[in-house]
Amino acid sequence: MSGRPGSRRRLGCLAAVLLALAVPAGGAVWLLRGELFHPFGDDRACAGSDQRLPETIGVRGTPLPSDASDVRYFTRNGSAGVSFRSGRLSDYLHSAGIVPEGTDLFDKSHGSVGVAGEPYRLPDGLCGPGLRTPVWYYGPVDGVSVTVERSPLFGDHLRFPARAVVTYTFD
Structure with a gap:
């Protein structure tokens, strides 16, 4: 049982890090969606x-x-x-x-x-x-x-x- 709390803690930290990276990346894609999908943003x-x-x-x-x-x-x-x-x-x-x-x-x-x-x-x-x-x-x-x-x-x-x-x- 001593291994379980540590692995839960690592999973929790990993989830927090992924969330922290996903929010800014999603925001950047949303802001630049015209630039990403149409030439010249047009x-x-x-x-x-x-x-x-x-x-x-x-x-x-x-x-x-x-x-x-x-x-x-x-x-x-x-x-x-x-x-x-x-x-x-x-x-x-x-x-x-x-x-x-x-x-x-x-x-x-x-x-x-x-x-x-x-x-x-x-x-x-x-x-x-x-x-x-x-x-x-x-x-x-x-x-x-x-x-x-x-x-x-x-x-x-x-x-x-x-x-x-x-x-x-x-x-």
């Missing part, structure tokens, strides 16, 4: 991104629409893929020069329809929700390509709100 950045994009992401000098939500991006070697959802995509496509002002969004001289029945795949590295089909492809126009969700009922309209994927190169 929850919009997908794993593997090599450059942080600014808070206001702009493509060809045009910022994403003011109502853009669920924004995700992936960067690699001077190129970026950005995914977002917006109810103002037609304005964005015109102001970014992807579709010339006054031109119909689904003019075949500026884009093409996705293959019916084929699911859209996000560009390699880009995370987040994918686009729902049917989709429409624009570009590349000056190094910018855009894919948007079309309405499944009205082929000459976008979904509302619609998700878009923009790929481009930057300096």
Whole structure:
């Protein structure tokens, strides 16, 4: 019986030491969780991104629409893929020069329809929700390509709100 009280005391000390180490480690993980799980501490950045994009992401000098939500991006070697959802995509496509002002969004001289029945795949590295089909492809126009969700009922309209994927190169 003389060995039992000493081993209990050692177990108690070991438990106290482990608790003393676990609390600060857990607190550090909690404080740095954004830094640990997202590149640059930016929850919009997908794993593997090599450059942080600014808070206001702009493509060809045009910022994403003011109502853009669920924004995700992936960067690699001077190129970026950005995914977002917006109810103002037609304005964005015109102001970014992807579709010339006054031109119909689904003019075949500026884009093409996705293959019916084929699911859209996000560009390699880009995370987040994918686009729902049917989709429409624009570009590349000056190094910018855009894919948007079309309405499944009205082929000459976008979904509302619609998700878009923009790929481009930057300096």
